[in-house]
Amino acid sequence: MFQNLLLGLNVVTNWNVLSAIVVGIILGYFVGAFPGLNPSTGVALLVPFTFGMTPLIALVMLCSLYTAAEYGGSITAILINTPGTAGAAATVLDGYPLAQKGFPGKALGTSIIASTAGGLIGTTFLIAFSVPLANFALRFSPAEYFSLSLFGLTIIATLSSNNWIKGFIAAGIGLLLKCIGTDPFASYDRFCFGNLWLFGGIPFIPAILGLFALTEFFSIVENFNPVQEKLKKFSTKMPDLEEILGLFRIISISSVIGTFIGMLPGAGGTVASFVAYNEAKRFSPQREEFGKGCLHGVAAPESANNAMVSGSLVPLLSLGIPGSATAAVLASALMIHGLQPGPLLFVQNKDIIYGLFVGLILGNFVMLALGLIGAKLWAKVVMVPRAVLAPLLFAICVIGAYSVNNSMFDVWIMIFFGVIGYVFRKFDFPIVPVIIALVLGYLTETSFRRALIFSNGSPLIFFTRPISLILIILAGVTFFAPFIREYKDNRKKINSG
């Protein structure tokens, strides 16, 4: 293990990778600080730009963006009561009151320290967990892979929306879209309707850009308010050493919470930050202070959402199942660079994996340094007028989608997915299951069919192999949980009514 980390260090310490980290962090700050731009959108927009880079550099840059963006959201959360990312939604609860009291610097300082600590703790868990998990997964046969994909999809479908029907429909639509193209076993083109461009299936980048970035464009326009946010001058006085040391316990606990929530496919920054916040409030002796500007209330969600970043990479790298929406975008980035996310990465591409681990650690420190220096600068990001950002967003999407295959068709695919994403958002359908289904669809179908070939057509194979059986049971439990919950709720209503 240690030798591998040294390998990672070796691979990372050259100017290309280090500058990739810095660029990624800077872009991440920008994406995070701008309200409305989420890490998933930011990573999606950056992926086409990483084409010419080696996989390691691309991956490190994208993950650095992810890390910095999760912190960056707290900047506007604290200063103007608007979370810059979904993961910073809980940070407004104590960050903004603290800033109102005249201590924005303390809030920002707590946030950056908590975020860095969260990222480092999360990455430690990432390194500790993903390696044995990958070793375990190397023994998987197609049956296990299918059951795992099924489990991943059911968890995501149930977790990502209040309405489980919509979640499953979203996943189903994603799987269906993945069927378009050449059948992997029989080389027959399905649902192509004679269109040559569709033979290779739906290209990832245009789909992701459409679902994440273009929907953001639509959202900005339809909620457009020409009045620009004004930023007042603020003091950047940092918290004292005593206050920082007092946060030690809360940061550790929240980081662990964040890491584990990140590992759950489908649960991302929002869930992590709120759960950490609520748990911190519940067990804190200062719980009355929460909501009025308590430092603990800033440290808890911020360490959780950065720990979540590394947590979401655990299932992605070891099993091939993204732990969050942004991880799904990273999955497609990996695939575009020719790497299949999953346990084989740990065998065939050790340098990339361990380079990424070291890169994440370094990235957290770079984020800390840039955050401490440039707090005032990042806050100014808010002053970028939306009227300029929205068209630029559209233009970046267009060029990004085009650059994959030099084809305008891909751009129209992106528009198609943008419309789907818009309709989904309007009618409360979750988008995350669609993208995860697109990512997992190929694996799901091929494992399913391969397993059945092995067993000569008998579906029992999924139930007789122990790991597969456990995963199927878990999938079933996750599938029926909403039913049971609804049933219990209805019983309560009847009893109390």
Add this chain to the structure above:
Amino acid sequence: MKNKGEVVLSLLIIVISGILLYATKDFPPSIVKTSLSPAFYPRLILSTLLILSILLLVNSMRRPKESLPQARYLLLIICTSIGLLYLVLLPLLGYLIATPLFLFVEIYILEYRRFYVSVPVAIGFTLFSYSVFQLLLGVNLP
């Protein structure tokens, strides 16, 4: 309004699933005897989608009426149309001409009239993205 939209959406999914299921009739049978035909898996997904969308249909019809949130739909339609126009003109005018035009018009529509910012941004972004993508590999539209 929201309900009706969901009803329409679920009907749409039902209809599309039905059409696609019919399309799978033409799929060839499996090549290897023990393997599944190319139609099996899509049919599985389509049938599941069909059942789920029927459930959704029933669900949406039962709920009380909800309205769509307020939003600037007209602005959205205008901006999107300009975007689509840009895409249509892109192969004709080329990237270097179409993009600054698009950016400028769109920024203008969004009520931002500070030309000393929008014009340099429009031109600057075009040049920047052009050089970045030309340098890497993507050949932009001429």
